[in-house]
Each structure stands twice: as C-alpha cells, then as structure tokens.
C-alpha cells in the first residue's frame with residue numbers, strides 16, 4: 239500500500255481566478271440527448287455563484303431544444319426542482335409547466351437559471367446539492383437538466399476555495415463527466431486530502447472542518463473495508479473512490495450523521511460535536527455499509543427495484559464484516575439482529591421484498607432495510623446449514639460479480655438466480671422475495687440453535703444451551719466461539 243498525504247494549498251492551481259470575488263463558475267460542455275433520434279447534442283454551460291448559497295447556470299447549446307426537466311424527487315425528498323429559479327432561454331417566452339419543467343415557445347440554444355442551495359434539511363442534506371457558509375456539495379443530478387447525458391466541466395472557484403471529486407481533472411482544469419447523475423463535487427475553503435492506493439484501487443479521503451479524529455482514523459478503517467470488499471466481490475473498482483467528510487450544516491435528531499454513496503463518492507456528513515465514544519470505531523461501522531455500496535449496487539450493471547438486496551443484504555453483510563474485523567463481537571452481532579427484529583415487528587408486513595423495494599420511498603419507515611436484513615440472516619443460516627458451515631451468503635457476492643449479465647438486466651432476476659436454485663433456496667426466495675411471507679424468528683431460529691426471548695422490553699437473541707453437532711457447525715461458522 240502506498241500512502242501519501244497531500245495538503246492542497248488554499249488557492250491551488252486556481253490562482254489565476256483569484257480576482258473573482260465570491261464567484262464560482264464552471265464551464266461545461268454538455269450533451270443533451272435527443273430522445274427521439276438518440277443523438278447527443280453537444281453544448282457549453284457556465285455556472286457561477288453570484289451570492290452565497292446560490293448558483294447561476296448559463297448554458298450554450300450547440301443544437302437548440304425547447305424543453306428542459308430537472309430532477310424533482312429523489313430518495314423520498316420531493317420538490318428539489320423548486321430550487322431552480324429565473325429560467326431563461328434566449329429571448330423566448332418560458333412557461334413553467336411543473337416544478338422543474340420548463341418549456342420555451344421556440345427552440346433555444348442559450349439557457350440560464352439560478353439554483354438556491356442554502357437551505358438543506360435533515361431529510362435531504364446528504365442527497366442534494368447545498369452550499370452553506372464556506373463549503374458545500376455540488377451534485378449534477380439536481381443542478382443540470384435531466385437531458386444532460388455527458389459533459390466537460392470547468393470550475394472557477396471563489397477566492398481561496400478548492401474543489402475535489404472522484405472524477406479526474408484534466409490538464410485544462412476540466413472534468414469529463416459521462417454520468418452526471420453520479421457526479422459529486424466537494425467545494426469549500428481548506429479541504430484536506432489524504433490519498434492512498436488499496437490493492438490497486440485508488441482511495442481518497444477529503445475532509446472539511448475541525449474534527450475530534452485524525453485523518454488516519456478515517457483512512458485506516460476505509461482501507462480495511464476496501465480490502466475486505468475486494469476480497470468479498472473479487473471485483474477491483476476501476477476508478478478513484480472518494481470519501482468526502484463534512485460537518486452537518488443542519489441540526490439533526492439522535493442519529494448524528496448522514497451519508498450517501500453515489501457513483502464512486504461517499505458523502506458523509508457528521509455532527510462534529512456528536513458524543514461518539516470511539517470515532518474510529520464509529521467511522522468503521524459507517525464504512526462497513528457505505529463502502530460496500532461502491533460495489534453494490536454502484537458497480538452492478540443491473541436495473542430495477544432490488545433495494546431489499548442492495549440495502550437489506552448490505553446491512554447484514556456490513557454487520558458480518560464488522561464482526562469479522564472485530565469492530566463488534568458475537569453478542570453485539572446477535573443484539574443488532576434482535577433490535578432490527580423489534581423494529582421489523584413494528585410494521586404491518588404484508589408485502590414481498592420486491593413490493594417493499596418498489597414502495598421504499600412512498601412508505602414511511604425502514605421495512606426494506608429491516609426485512610431485507612433479516613431475510614439475509616435467514617438465508618445465510620440456511621445455506622450454512624445445508625453445507626455444514628462451508629458455504630455462506632458472502633460467497634454469493636463473487637458469483638454476482640463474475641456472472642455475465644446483459645446490460646440493464648433485471649436486478650431482481652439476477653439476484654434471485656445468484657442466490658441459488660436448490661429446491662430449498664427456491665422455496666426460500668419465492669416465500670420472502672417474491673411472496674409476502676412474514677419473518678418469524680422465534681419459529682425459525684430454534685432449528686439453528688438460537689432462541690428469541692421477547693419477554694423483556696426489547697428482544698434478546700441467544701444461543702441455546704444444548705446444541706447438536708449441526709447447530710455447532712453453523713454457529714461456529716457464524717462466529718460463535720466456545
């Protein structure tokens with residue numbers, strides 16, 4: 239592993255733009271997709287911050303169009319496009335057909351608009367662009383019209399500001415962006431960058447703000463997780479992965495952090511005053527989940543609502559990883575599953591995992607996480623028992639990444655096929671994934687030598703006192719030591 243630490247000077251290579259006071263400009267070459275003809279139209283766009291928390295966009299399109307759409311809903315957050323204001327197209331008359339839907343009375347090759355970025359909420363702060371104070375995140379998914387399919391971006395920063403991204407910057411200071419919906423740029427004063435190569439994969443951690451931990455406290459667990467998930471999947475991430483850590487710009491409830499892994503970027507927002515006993519351990523736990531998303535679903539070329547797998551199974555696999563890396567012990571492993579089961583029981587579950595996934599953002603609560611995680615646990619137990627402790631859920635991730643799937647294959651079909659086709663597995667996936675069978679741990683677990691005690695305020699998952707040989711094999715393979 240090569241590890242180097244780079245402290246980027248405040249003005250970096252952007253000194254030539256120092257005269258521009260509090261003004262952020264990007265020049266962007268944009269391709270607008272012509273849906274009917276499937277021909278990309280190259281365009282040029284400039285975006286600037288004219289005042290704190292607001293961006294102005296100016297675009298010059300090489301082929302005129304008369305309709306533009308901005309993302310209005312994402313991750314259960316509605317009304318994102320309401321932040322787009324003052325939309326103009328040449329000297330045409332503009333009609334706002336709906337939030338984020340703009341039409342002009344004639345084709346236009348020049349557009350401009352402003353986007354208000356100063357007021358993120360606890361619900362949307364990790365999912366949308368914001369600029370608050372002297373830092374922020376610019377996510378092209380909500381800053382550019384959806385018609386944009388690829389672009390070349392150049393940023394001009396306010397005095398003393400820097401910019402970091404997992405997308406490489408070329409010699410001209412431009413960024414070639416082929417998937418704008420995945421592009422994230424971290425902007426602000428004094429960004430500190432730590433770079434490393436983990437088994438041939440490029441990893442960068444960018445920090446803003448003052449923290450009670452040091453950079454190695456973030457880099458070490460991130461490095462271990464990258465190694466772990468490379469081994470899990472057998473898939474080497476091709477590009478640079480960047481973990482961007484910034485203070486939460488809004489007051490949140492009891493959970494003092496928010497995260498989203500988009501493309502090859504992990505955005506992690508934490509309250510610097512959170513009373514974590516062990517910051518490195520806390521970062522490790524967050525990374526077990528978020529860094530797995532760099533692979534699942536972000537490196538999978540499948541489509542559809544299979545959130546039960548890429549969230550629920552990710553939760554379980556992250557918990558297994560935390561156990562294997564000794565971030566937690568076996569009791570904490572069981573305690574977590576018991577807590578999730580209590581949470582699961584608070585929902586009236588009459589949906590299949592596929593249905594839960596389809597409704598993830600339109601139903602309150604965390605059913606897709608809870609049920610998905612518990613079903614992953616049951617699946618893991620089942621195949622460990624079938625194989626005498628030799629095969630486990632983790633083994634399926636290699637199958638998933640080595641399987642040849644056609645581009646845009648149905649995620650649910652692919653995952654169900656990967657989980658296996660023995661009669662017992664088919665019954666299992668039919669019951670929980672395709673049909674609406676409820677999870678009943680108290681009924682299923684005794685066969686595996688575990689019991690659920692629901693007499694107290696919260697349920698307890700315990701190893702039964704007398705285990706037969708099969709149960710010992712399964713539980714030892716799961717991490718029980720005795």
Ligand SMILES: [Zn+2]
Nearest residue numbers: 527531549552
């Ligand atoms: Zn997740």
